[in-house]
Amino acid sequence: MNLQVINRELCVNTLNIDAVASSSLLLIGDANIIQLASTFDTPAESLIIGPFVPLTPKG
Numbered sequence: 001m002n003l004q005v006i007n008r009e010l011c012v013n014t015l016n017i018d019a020v021a022s023s024s025l026l027l028i029g030d031a032n033i034i035q036l037a038s039t040f041d042t043p044a045e046s047l048i049i050g051p052f053v054p055l056t057p058k059g
Contacts, residue, residue, distance in 0.1 A: 018055075
């Protein structure tokens with residue numbers, strides 16, 4: 001996949017993140033190369049999902 005991005009001026013004052021995925025990327029700024037890879041070698045029947053732990057805000 002080829003993706004061409006033309007950057008303009010960017011100003012980030014505040015960033016609020018409510019949740020994250022098990023595989024995620026957050027990028028603010030420039031990057032020449034981004035390489036993402038994933039492997040999954042566990043049989044599907046052995047995967048247990050849950051219970052989810054909620055993220056609480058720091059305070």
